Amino acid sequence: MKVRRSWLALLGLIVLFVHSAQAQWVMVARAVAGQVQRMSNKSANGSGYDVATVVLMANADKVYQTALSSLKANHPDVTITSDDAKKREIKFSKGDQVASMQATPLGEKLTQLVVASNLTGAQPDATSVVVQGVLRVCKEMNVVCTVSGD
Numbered sequence: 337m338k339v340r341r342s343w344l345a346l347l348g349l350i351v352l353f354v355h356s357a358q359a360q361w362v363m364v365a366r367a368v369a370g371q372v373q374r375m376s377n378k379s380a381n382g383s384g385y386d387v388a389t390v391v392l393m394a395n396a397d398k399v400y401q402t403a404l405s406s407l408k409a410n411h412p413d414v415t416i417t418s419d420d421a422k423k424r425e426i427k428f429s430k431g432d433q434v435a436s437m438q439a440t441p442l443g444e445k446l447t448q449l450v451v452a453s454n455l456t457g458a459q460p461d462a463t464s465v466v467v468q469g470v471l472r473v474c475k476e477m478n479v480v481c482t483v484s485g486d
């Protein structure tokens with residue numbers, strides 16, 4: 337009987353710890369919500385990559401659908417090469433530039449949106465292209481986003 341009580345007490349502590357850790361993760365994610373982070377690297381010949389990410393206080397499926405609808409309706413020069421609702425991922429291109437966008441759920445109403453693109457030597461500062469894409473989704477979701485570090 338003592339062993340059973342000990343196991344139940346241990347199980348209770350584990351459940352309490354896991355719930356507490358998850359709550360802290362959600363609090364951290366909410367604290368950075370709306371802050372667009374970017375990372376890019378460009379070689380001497382102009383090729384490289386560009387990534388922008390933001391945490392949104394919104395449902396991931398809705399973020400994905402909003403981004404897909406926006407690309408289809410507002411960007412005739414962009415070709416959607418694939419879209420996967422299950423992964424919430426869109427791959428698209430504009431000329432030599434290729435990009436991907438993915439909405440990853442962090443909770444029921446918390447989403448990480450990532451946009452990644454290649455850099456080519458012929459284009460101007462492409463960092464603005466992915467950041468503008470993230471900001472456009474923020475605007476259409478009625479979420480205030482700001483670019484960190486600028």
